Structures are given as C-alpha cells and as structure tokens.
Amino acid sequence: MNIRNVTNLFVLLFLIWLLLTGTFELTSLLLGIVIAGGLSLIFGKNSNVFGKLRLTPKVFIYSLHYLIVLSWEIVKSNVDVALRVINPKLPINPGIVKVKTKLKSPMGRMILANSITLTPGTLTIDIKDDEFYIHWIDVKTLDPEIASQEIMGKFEKILEVIYG
Template sequence: MKIKNIAAIFLILLSIWILLNSQFQIEVMIIGVILSFVISIIMGSRITVFNELKFSFGSVFYTIWYLFVFLAELVKSNLDVARRVLTPSLPINPGIIKTKTVLKSKMGRMILANSITLTPGTLTVDIEDDILYIHCIDVCCEDIDKATAAIVDKFEKILVKIYG
C-alpha cells in the first residue's frame, strides 16, 4: 500500500526532473534519482491520493485512450464556445443542474470534474459526495438522470475501468 504511494510520487518527481533538464547525462540522472527518492520517502506517508492508482496494462491503455477522448472533447468545446461568442445575438441558455456519478475514488472524481470543466459548455461548480453540480451554458434538461446520461457518462465509462 505504502510502497505504491512512494513509487507513484517518485516516478512523477523523476519525470518532472527529466523534463526540466531535458538531457540524459549520468550525473544529472543520479542527482535526480537521489532527490526524488528522498522527497518521496519523506512525503510518502502524507500524500494519500495515489493509493487508489492501479499499475496494470489495462489501466495504462485506458489512460492513453482517455487522453485522446479528452483532447477531442476539448477541441469540440472550444469550437462550440467560439460559435456562441461570434454569433451577434449571443445564444446562451445557462443554468446550474445536478448530475450523479458512480465513481468512488477521490482521484477518479477529481479527473472527472476537471474533464467536465473542459468539455462543451459545462463547468463543475461543486461536488458533494456523488452529486456533481454543473453550470451549463446551454441547459438540456433539469432531470438528474437525463443530465447524467448527457454529460457524465462518456467519461465515466472509461474512468470506471481505470479507477474501478
């Protein structure tokens, strides 16, 4: 349990170090490994977010797949907002609605909320347990089940496979 946590923090810190230096000389790498190891040992017992991560082939595959789905939605959302901004009459129909999620883990909920924020016309305002309050630029339906089907489901069905 704790080993997984330390390993996740170590890998993240090491990749940031490599990106910052962007060179693979042996001295640089040794310093990076030592520093990340010490910091991850110190912080390992305090940061508990990574406990829910699963290292397996399936989760890596679905993470990459999720990244592509997410980038496609990001482009779609920007075209949608650009169309609304450029129309002279400003066609908006805003409101705050409720949706529900089945995800249990904190990490999964965080990623879901961030993805919803960046998808077409929606913005997560608050989370209370499994209820997400979402501000829509164009409200489709006030019913909780229909809104969940329209906004949350397309991300959730991938995130369930990664975070269970």
C-alpha cells in the first residue's frame, strides 16, 4: 500500500468532484469525500502512478507555468497546421525523427510525450527507453540533438523541475 499515491489520487479526484458539482454544501462535500476516498483506496493502493509526485507550492507554480507554455504552443502550432491546410501548395515535409529525452520518471515521460502529440505538427509514434520517435510534419533536421531542442526543449526544462 502506497500512502502517497493514495493521497495524491484522492486530492485529484476530490478537486474534480468539486469542479463538477460546483457547490460547497455539507452533504455534497461528504459524499465527494466518500466517493473519492473509496476510489483512491481501490485503485490507488496497487499502483504507483502518482507516488513520486510531491504536492509542494513549487511544483504547483511550475505546473501552472507549464500549462501556460503548453497553451501558447498549442495555439501557435494549431494556426501553423491550419495555414498549411489552406495553402494550395500543401507545404508539408513529413518524416519520422528520433529525439532523446533527459527525463527519468515514467510520469514525466508520459506527460512529455502527450504534450508533443498535443502540439500539432509533431506526433509521438513510439517510445523506446529514452528515445522518442516523432512524426514531424515539417522536418527541419535529422540530428537528434537539434531536433530534441526544437521539439521539446521548452517542455523538458519545466518537467525536469516537477518530476526530476
């Protein structure tokens, strides 16, 4: 039984409960505690997905910063792909490139891979240990170092602080 994993899952589930119900009535809060507690006990005790995550103020601030960076990247690259689609010449230059990540924790790698996929123009196809294979709609370089910097440099720096 992993206490930290269970508590982290409980906090997350209870936050979602608060957002969905939108009230602070006593009965609703108690019901939310019971449901979130039960679920996190059932599903949290045998896994360690959230176990490494420490809910400190620093992590919270960096997570917020990460959300802002991610949103800006999503907007930028969405416009970029949309412009490619309406361009009559269809200016694409696709290919699968290999990049290397410095992140160690599985959770950090998962979030990094999903962020890469979320920003259009890049699509994570496979992960083998610390190598990501990424379908890039406009290949600028095949060199892993430069490609890593180009695709995920911004994300990696912040995630390194959060997950280590």
